[in-house]
Amino acid sequence: MGRAPCCDKASVKKGPWSPEEDAKLKSYIEQNGTGGNWIALPQKIGLKRCGKSCRLRWLNYLRPNIRHGGFSEEEDRIILSLYISIGSRWSIIAAQLPGRTDNDIKNYWNTRLKKKLFGKQSRKDQRQQQQFMRQATESNGMKQEAAAGDATGSSGMPAVTYNWHHQAMAVPVPPVPGTTMEGHRIGDEVDESIRKLLYKLGAGPFATLPLPQCTPPMYEGSPSLVPPSCTVDTTSLNEGGMQASSALPALELDQSFHFNQVKLDGLDCLFGMGADQSLRWSEVSPLVCPNNAVASSSQGMQQYCLVDESANLGMK
DNA sequence: AAGTACACCAACCGCATGAGC
DNA sequence: CGCTCATGCGGTTGGTGTACT
Incomplete structure (x- = not known):
């Protein structure tokens, strides 16, 4: 026995x-x-539409101050950071990007950002790259530095490529860690209710945006580099396991990571687990943790510093 | 020029959850 | 306490436009 339909489909307009x-x-x-x-x-208003459809239409298009398309590097970074910490909870991610809807972000992630991150270029991007390379070849005889110069994306040219492998290294690092394009710290934008929701949802310590907290793999156990409560050594991920320091309740951590492991299916390569090992933390870090762009990659230990939000939320 | 493949995105679908009774 | 209903959410699909062969 199926679920009762939310409306009479026969008399409802679709499309x-x-x-x-x-x-x-x-x-x-x-x-x-x-x-x-x-x-x-x-x-009430004489529309032959399902209520759900009306709601969706309003939320995604008719609502004031909706923005479509034209995602900035900063927004890319925020989306990626949040995706890594909380997975595909688009509504929460959207809450951090004023004017963006969950549907928009979801579409953007599925159609573009994911490809951008994992190096699969769209044809459009390939064309842009080819076009640029042609222009560069014509004008400069294929000078390498010309390409490198434009790779910052700051000149009006299309970035040398949207291929993430290039772009991640090309992304300019913002001067202030965790600062949005409007100059606000991302953490400041986080609505208290969302924080609580994140915590409640099991994001637990992940409820703090990772931008300001994450630490690159160069960390090698110096306590001075570790913000308060707890750390996770993700090298254990490479072995298929998970270990945590004592500060975080094991169950919660396990749940958090179980959730993230499931949700982050496909992001394995961020942790060096994927078949395609071409993505390295040093490449990811400038995008995920602009403040820690220093990452000299090879030491293997990927350290996330988790801030126990529960105290801040008055949940303890 | 026509057919095909691909990219994008609006909209739908079904599940989970919470509120009200 | 359990049921029903409305809402919110994330996954998926289908339509359309564009680029490629």
């Missing part, structure tokens, strides 16, 4: 929204709000 429908929905909500009942809303 793309027309401008008239958009206008109806938008003007009604702007004047009256949703009334706390999405199911009843389409009937």
Whole structure:
């Protein structure tokens, strides 16, 4: 026995929204709000749409201050950082990017960012790269430094490539750790309720954005480099195991990492586990941890410093 | 020029959860 | 305490436009 449908599918219109429908929905909500009942809303305004569909349309397109497309490097970085710490919880990630919707971020991740990160270039990107290389060849006789110079992405040229392997190293490191393009620390933007939600959801110590806290593999056990409560030696991940220092309750840590292991399926290579070992922490770190871009990679120990948020949240 | 492949993204679907009764 | 219903969320699909062969 299946679940009862949320609306009568036979009498409900599906597919793309027309401008008239958009206008109806938008003007009604702007004047009256949703009334706390999405199911009843389409009937009230004479739309032959499912309530869920109305809600989605409003949240993703009609709501004020929605931005589409044109993700910045900074946004890329935030998305990646959050994805690494909490997985595919797009609504939470979206909450950190004003004007972005979870659907937008999800689409962006699935269609572009993932490829960018794992080195699979889209044809568009390949073309951009080829075009650039042609131009460079024509004008400069293929001078290497010309390409390297533009790789920063700061000149109006398309970045030399969107291939993550190149770009990660090319991403300019912001002057202030964890600073967004508007000059706010990301941590400052985190709504308290979201923090609580993250904690509740099992993100636990991950509830703090990793940007300011993560430490590159060059760390070799110096306590002075470790922010308070707990650390995780991810070298054990390479052995298929997980160990934690005593400061973090083992169960919680296990759950957190179980969650992340599941959710991060496909990100294995970030930890040197994947078949494609071409991605190294030194390449990832500038993107994930701009403040720690120093990473000289080869020492093997990937150290995440986890801040116990529970005290901050008044949960202890 | 036509057919095919690919990229992108809007929208749908179904599950999980919480609120209300 | 259990049921029902509405909402929110993440995964997936389908349509459309564009590039390639």
